[in-house]
Amino acid sequence: MLKSVITAVTALSLATATPAAANGLDREDVGKLLIGLAAVAVIGSALENSDDSAATPVQHGNSWNGINRDNDWSRLNSNTQRSRRVLPADCLRRVETRFGVQRMYGQRCLERNYRHVNSLPERCEVRVYSSNGPRTGFDPVCLRERGFVSDRRN
Template sequence: MKKHLIAAVASLSLVGASPATAQNFDREDLGKLLIGLAAVAVIGAAIEENRDRDSGTRVHDNHSGGINRNNSWSDLGNRNDWSNHNSRNRHVLPRQCFRNVETRFGTTRMFGQRCLERNYRYVNSLPGRCAVRVYTDDGPRRGFDPLCLRERGYRAD
């Protein structure tokens, strides 16, 4: 996509070298058009780079001894922690941490962060995308969205 946008900008810049006043298209309009196309090219390149970065850094933890790029060599000794008996319980969240929190916009359902820190061993491995912060009359509450966690394989016990 980036190549197509660059080619379009380059071709329009070459067209700009010819007299464009015959079609009621002056140099100011051509400049605005080029700036707009350049902005579209930059936005498209940023989106493509972000998409490449997201797909390139995803690491699937399948507990089969695969390479986990987020861990260093010092973590290789801790593979016994990832054994089968722990992997079954890794995605099971304690039900007592599930809360209904009253906000001024209504009731929000979430897993409380402090409760999970006390009762769930793998709280640091929960997906950051599922983290939520809601504001109540008693102040802000942090936790995790249960629907987001369910989509990523977690369940309540």
């Protein structure tokens, strides 16, 4: 609607620009006319938008015996996906290497305490050499960037 009003105002301004002096209208009258048309267009679009929002009722979902039928399965699926991305905080280890302390989720701890170890991204897998030998696990920063969180309570 707004595009059509703008197009009409532009066409009117182009049409009235040349013959304005012949009809007895000067530039000031044409300017006032254009401002008036623009104001009418703005008020009309505001009324149109307010009528749309007032005519559309707010719907809070279809309830049946207290259960939201529309979103019930999607909510269950999203909770399952969310729980798959929560890692046990007990598996976060600090491993001392000759280059300093490295934080990582231990591979064996995750295998024992986290059901979805095979779904963790391979690119986050790290191997660190400590004084006790090589350690394998997952980089917590890399996992956090991919949406995994710790179940640690703050």
